[in-house]
Amino acid sequence: MPVTVLLVDDEPLVRAGLRAVLAAQPDIEVVGEASDGAAVIPLVRQLRPDVVAMDVRMPLMDGIEATRALLRTVSDPPKILVVTTFENDEYVYEALRAGADGFLLKRARPAEIVHAVRLVAEGESLLFPASVRQLAAEYGDGGGNPAARAAMERAALTEREAEVLRLMARGLSNAEIAGRLIVGTETVKSHVSAVLAKLGARDRTQAVIAAYESGFVAPG
Numbered sequence: 001m002p003v004t005v006l007l008v009d010d011e012p013l014v015r016a017g018l019r020a021v022l023a024a025q026p027d028i029e030v031v032g033e034a035s036d037g038a039a040v041i042p043l044v045r046q047l048r049p050d051v052v053a054m055d056v057r058m059p060l061m062d063g064i065e066a067t068r069a070l071l072r073t074v075s076d077p078p079k080i081l082v083v084t085t086f087e088n089d090e091y092v093y094e095a096l097r098a099g100a101d102g103f104l105l106k107r108a109r110p111a112e113i114v115h116a117v118r119l120v121a122e123g124e125s126l127l128f129p130a131s132v133r134q135l136a137a138e139y140g141d142g143g144g145n146p147a148a149r150a151a152m153e154r155a156a157l158t159e160r161e162a163e164v165l166r167l168m169a170r171g172l173s174n175a176e177i178a179g180r181l182i183v184g185t186e187t188v189k190s191h192v193s194a195v196l197a198k199l200g201a202r203d204r205t206q207a208v209i210a211a212y213e214s215g216f217v218a219p220g
Contacts, residue, residue, distance in 0.1 A: 038066070040070055051121050052081065102127030
């Protein structure tokens with residue numbers, strides 16, 4: 001089955017460019033488009049895409065609020081890939097905080113766009129870990145978020161789960177973590193699932209954001 005994608009951007013040329021790049025791939029299908037975040041929820045309910053590629057800045061409802069609304073109201077929501085002009089943008093970090101799974105630069109090369117969609121759909125590694133780390137360093141309270149620290153303490157991760165979270169924050173995939181720890185990939189998947197459950201995180205990105213904001217992992 002192909003990865004199905006919904007494109008949300010107020011610029012028709014951006015949508016057309018993304019559609020051309022993604023539709024050329026045999027394993028990706030663009031199932032719909034929208035020009036504002038306000039249209040996301042009804043289209044997601046209608047089309048059930050695997051991934052929503054969504055502009056972070058739109059006139060009526062931006063990508064941050066659309067992400068919050070989507071995760072709040074839709075059961076089994078799609079992965080959310082925020083599309084942005086500027087990499088080092090507080091809006092991007094707020095979208096990640098709100099629950100987005102990763103971000104993509106509008107100036108990205110076609111191969112990078114395709115890779116981002118596939119990686120977010122798979123959900124087994126962190127998209128652009130160095131960039132997420134930089135965003136956390138600039139906008140993530142320097143590990144001084146009391147709520148994040150309290151949540152990390154309540155999670156009571158085991159030593160192995162803590163090790164897995166640190167490797168996740170470095171951007172390692174399940175297979176790479178398995179190789180580093182000399183265990184099977186299924187064992188890593190179990191540890192990742194346990195980390196997400198204990199932190200109440202939707203995915204790896206949210207777990208890593210929590211790790212940075214709690215000071216469990218230093219973003220620098």
